[in-house]
Amino acid sequence: MQFDVFTLLPEVFPAYLNSSILKRAQQNGHLSVDIHNIRDWTHDKHNVTDDTPYGGGGGMIMKPEPVFEAIEDVIGSPPTRPVILLTPQGRLFTQDVADELARDARDLGLALLCGRYEGLDERIRTHLVTDEISIGDYVLTGGELPAMILIDALARLIPGVLGDENGAANDSHASGLLEGPHYTRPNEFRGWEVPAVLRSGDHGKVDQWRREQALLRTLERRPEMLKKIELSEKDREFLETLNFQP
Ligand code: ADE
Numbered sequence: 001m002q003f004d005v006f007t008l009l010p011e012v013f014p015a016y017l018n019s020s021i022l023k024r025a026q027q028n029g030h031l032s033v034d035i036h037n038i039r040d041w042t043h044d045k046h047n048v049t050d051d052t053p054y055g056g057g058g059g060m061i062m063k064p065e066p067v068f069e070a071i072e073d074v075i076g077s078p079p080t081r082p083v084i085l086l087t088p089q090g091r092l093f094t095q096d097v098a099d100e101l102a103r104d105a106r107d108l109g110l111a112l113l114c115g116r117y118e119g120l121d122e123r124i125r126t127h128l129v130t131d132e133i134s135i136g137d138y139v140l141t142g143g144e145l146p147a148m149i150l151i152d153a154l155a156r157l158i159p160g161v162l163g164d165e166n167g168a169a170n171d172s173h174a175s176g177l178l179e180g181p182h183y184t185r186p187n188e189f190r191g192w193e194v195p196a197v198l199r200s201g202d203h204g205k206v207d208q209w210r211r212e213q214a215l216l217r218t219l220e221r222r223p224e225m226l227k228k229i230e231l232s233e234k235d236r237e238f239l240e241t242l243n244f245q246p
Pocket residue numbers: 086087088115133134135136137138139140141142143146
């Protein structure tokens with residue numbers, strides 16, 4: 001999966017991308033991330049990438065020329081891969097959106113444009129960007145952290161990137177439910193014991209317990225999620241014992 005990231009802060013990316021799972025994914029060829037400094041496509045002495053807004057008002061606006069030139073130089077004109085702008089005005093990033101983008105990214109790769117300053121010239125949005133993504137209803141100083149979040153969420157969906165064979169299938173959100181609790185050794189810690197069913201060796205019982213714990217946790221924390229998934233007869237019976245009517 002190929003990502004081209006366009007940013008004014010290229011130095012913030014390497015520490016995260018070159019650690020742990022993302023590092024391994026790049027080493028074994030599952031993932032490739034190229035970071036491009038938009039400033040390299042300026043032509044003036046001071047490498048200016050922003051300017052004051054027409055019509056007045058505060059804040060600085062990203063100029064169109066270096067952004068167009070950078071993206072067209074790297075991925076072609078017209079661009080050969082989707083160009084995603086990270087902005088609080090974009091559509092909300094969820095696991096469903098991650099799944100959708102991962103499908104596109106698998107075939108075409110993605111270009112990610114990180115906004116900075118107060119905003120960017122609208123012609124970038126209308127004539128270059130093909131999709132806009134927000135990671136949540138809050139405003140950050142720029143799109144760099146959102147770009148890393150998007151790369152991280154998509155990379156772990158690539159088959160083989162997560163070591164274990166179940167991969168991402170059982171994650172919170174992937175199944176439409178939150179995951180239940182996990183335990184590891186020791187069996188007793190400060191008097192708190194691991195639930196006996198997990199040590200019973202009965203895989204059927206363990207699976208059933210995990211399903212019930214996922215349902216319970218989802219009911220407690222995100223009840224609206226239960227309305228969106230298909231529940232089995234067994235699920236319904238369990239939820240009824242909790243006085244929840246799906
Ligand atoms: N840039 C600033 N805030 C953002 C957000 N919430 N999502 C994506 N990009 C952003």
